[in-house]
Structure formats: structure tokens, C-alpha cells
Amino acid sequence: MKYLFMLLLLILPSMALPDATRDDERLTLHVGVRADAPPFSYLPRPMFVAAGKGTATLGKAGYAGYIVYICDRVIDVMKSRRDLTPNEADTGLDFDVEIVQVTADNRFDLLTAETGTKIDILCDPATATYRRVRDHTASVPLYMSGIGFAARIRDGQVNTGGSGRIAVVGKTTAGDYGIKRILDAGEWPNYKERLLAYIHNPSDHAQSVQGAVPASLGIVEAFPTHEQAARAFCSDPEDAKYRFNYYVGDMEIVNRALMVYGTPNCKFERATATYSDDRYTIFMRNPEQADARKARLLMRFSRTLTELVLTNPSLLEEAFQANFERYSRSDKLRIFFWSLYGP
Template identity: 35%
Template sequence: MIYICDEVLKQMLIEENDTPDLLADQIKAIDIDNLEQGTINPNEDRLNLLGDKFDILCDPATIDRERVRQYAVSPPLFVTGIGFLQREGRAPALPSSCTEGKALIGVVGATNAVNYGVNAILRGREWNRYRNDIYQALNDSLECPGRIISVGSSHTDVARRFCSDKEEISYYVGDLEIISAHARLIPGCNFITSSGSFTYDRYGIFARIDYKKEKEKALLLTRFFEVLNREIMTSDSLLDRAYFAEFGERARSPALETFFWSIRGAP
């Protein structure tokens, strides 16, 4: 998603007739995991920061009805589904107490994985041994829900704990392509994936546009979506280039391949 935003902004820096001018010094990248005095609350939805801390959110944000009503959003740019990873050769274990600093499940806060994803996995008849404990943790009816579900501030954080030799997390839950990519970045982190995904999620780029108070910025943001649409809709699509930049030659899932075809036609 960052690659896609970068490429669109580069195109916007090229002057074209009758289009609003964007200057390089008007672009600033914000790391939402390190805002001001530290990391944001992992349970806070990062979309709430749109229009306050930044104007465009370039990360894997799932498109859903509530978000579409509140923000401007691009066409879907990626599809995936929530699943889980488990360390190869390591038996999952339910921590005996909060003092261990361990958890059965690790997720990134303010993502669909926390409730929607975990519930979907349970509906898929996984984790039957821990079903009651997990449901109680989701309903905050346990004295120590963090022993069951640990909420991290970022995928970097959760992947580090999942791959730790201290066995801090047994299951790493999230969108399969993303959690697999983060786990692969950590040397020696051998894992197996769930048999499939348990949800179907579409990602888009979100923005907050105020047409009345910030007319010039609104024009630039509208231009951003115009250029984005142009760059993804035909062969030599920005979608293919972004996938290669992130995942290399790794094969796409059948669902993702079909999705790309529906957006840009035959490559």
C-alpha cells in the first residue's frame, strides 16, 4: 500500500495541464506507530487520525460499510483473508498465568483480526481445545484476557513475539499474506499456515476530504484518487508492480489472481 501511494504521488509531481500543482515539500510521511511522544494506543482505530494527523492512510485497511460512510476510499487494491500462523515443531500452549508475559493468540490492535477474525476462525472449527477461554477473552469476562489474546501495536511487534525463542505467542492471527511476510523477515522463524483463510477482505486507501474548509487540499486529494484509478485499471498495472515489490515472485492465491484480472484485465 505504501508503494502504491508513493507511485501515485510521484505521478502527481509531474506537471500536467489544468491539474492542481503538488510540490515535493507538501508531502510528509507519518509513521503512525511513532506519533509524537510514543506509540498510539494499539486499540485505537488509525482511521480516527485521518484529517488530524494525516490526510491519506497508506496501509492495509479493510473496506467495510461503516468506513465507506465516513471517508473517501479508493477502489479495492488487494484481497486477502484472515488466517493464522503456528511455529513449526512447536506445540501451542495456554499460558498458566499473566505473569509469564505470554499469550495463546497474538493480533495487531484496531484491525479486523481482533474480534471478526478470531470469531471467524472459531466458526471454522479451529482451536476447539481453547474455545471457551477464547470466547471469554473476547467478552472481557476473564480476569486476565491478555493471557489468551495479546494485542500488539504493529505487525513488527507481534511477529517479533511470535518468532521469539521464548515462545511468547502460539498463534499469530491476521491477513495471511501480511502476517506471513512479516514472519519471513525474521531469520529462523519457521512456521506453518492455517489450511486456508476464514474471511474475505478487500483493502483500500482511505482519505479525509473537507471540500468546504480546505478546498485546495481537497483538490489534491481528489487528484490523488484520479491518478490512482488511472494507474491500476490497465495492463502494466500498478497493482502488479506493487505486488512484485512486496512479495517478489511468490505465487498469488487464486482469489488474488482473479481479483487482479477483474481490475486490470489480462496482464
């Protein structure tokens, strides 16, 4: 019996060694989130009570929104599960999460970066375009939105003259694709000639700013964040040439950004129609751009997300209820949800 006990003392440490080695090589999932894209991925201001905060790492760090809620729930489920395949278990039953705040401008660059700041998962309202899906790994669709615009009301009426400018956020689909869809629908006839020139040669007709108002103004001004775009749209400079008539972006983001970042005296007509059908997905680092264990961890994230989305009750319904209180779903959005997880 004594010899058996001594033998166990020798064997047990060696049996525990693989787990200890995995703990020493604990993986870190770098998750990119936006601070300025309500109600999908944003960092609420102090004193602003935000619905839909996640229950895991992102929510505890203060981030909120529909996409943030989804990412947090997936991470939470991944950390709590123990029924893993051998390959999945090799990534570790637990892992660290590092939050990286991204912007519309740098988010996809960080998703492919090899050195320095980089991300593995992009948890923001990113539209699934041909180029993005071609260059990155995309999840199942998570939401159906569309390009819309808010219009300033001055002197008691919507300002539709062709002299005002249009605010967008740079490196989003609003600046060219979105404006083209709005023109195709017959909107903004007074702007059409100038905007078609902008679409065909954006550098000559747009202005990208990093703070100060430029001396030379383009008809379209691209801002780094929705907060800056909303504040500029709500401003009323004395010189009319500096004023904005329209703020273009995904309908829900434009409306919520004006509610969160707009000034109290800002009068505008909310975006009520969409001119495109845009599906949001969560983009991930491509497997060939990660080592084998990180690639398997990303596969776990993707599989867990797909399971939680496609089974009923769906995570999408839970996230929607948490973030869109008193929001009436359009027929288009209702059909989109039905196509994923049924009635």
C-alpha cells in the same frame, strides 16, 4: 515600439502574480505510512534489501511495500502532469509531501484530526470495513487478502493445546473479526469456549501491552506493532503460560513479519489458508474536513490512482511484480485483479 515594451513590463508581472501567489500558498500532502506491515508498508531494517521501494518521496525516505509503491507512483504522476483542468491547476502543479509514520492504533485518528499531527492519505494495508468506509473516503480496492495464522512448532509438532496464548496487533481486524472467522471454520476446538468469551467481552479476556509482559495474562494479547507480536510469538519463556501458540493477522503480513522480525531459532508453521476475504484500500481525509484547495488535491490523488489502477497495464500489476517475487497468486487474488483490469 518603446511604449509597447514598457507596457509589457507593466503587464507581465501582474500576469505572473497568480502563479506566485499559489507558490506562496504551496500545499502539503501529509501521507501516513506504517513501519511494521511488510510486504505492504514498512521500513526495512539496515542490511535488509527490500524489494518494491517507491520511486518518489516515500521510497527515497526508505519506505517499501506494495501500498507504498502504489502511493509513490501516484504522487510521481501527479507531480509530472501538466494537462490539468482549471480546478486541478488551482491546487498547484507541484506540492510538498510530508511523511507521517503511523501505527495500527492511531492511523484513523490522525486521518480525522483537526489540530496537531494529522494525515491526509493513509498508505497502509487497511481493510475496507463498513465503519471505515462510512467514516472516511476510500479508494478503489487495491488488494485481496484474508485473516490467517501461524502456529508454533515445539518438540517437533504444532502445539495445539488450549493453554497457550494468541498474538495479534491491536486496532486491526485480527482481534475479534478474524478470530471469529477462524472459529467458524472449525479451527482451535480446544480454545473455542475461552475465545467465544473473549469475543463477547474482550476487556476481560485480552491483554494489551506496551512492552513488559503483564502479570495478569489474557488468552489474546494485543501488541502495538507486528514487530513486537512476531518477537513475542517466537519467544520461548520457561513458564508455558507465557508462551504463544498462534499469531493471527492478514496472511501475507504474518508470514513476512516472521521472516523480517522473527528470531533465527523460531520454528513455526506458516499461515497457508485465509478465513476471510478482505479488500485493502487507501483511505483519505474527507473533503469536508479539508479546505477547498486541499480537497481538490485529494480529488486529484483519487482520480489519478483510479486511472492507473483500472487501465491496462495496471499499476497493481507493476506493484505486485515489484513486491511479491516468486509469490504464487491464489485463485481468489487472480480473479480479484482480473475484475479490476482484465487479463
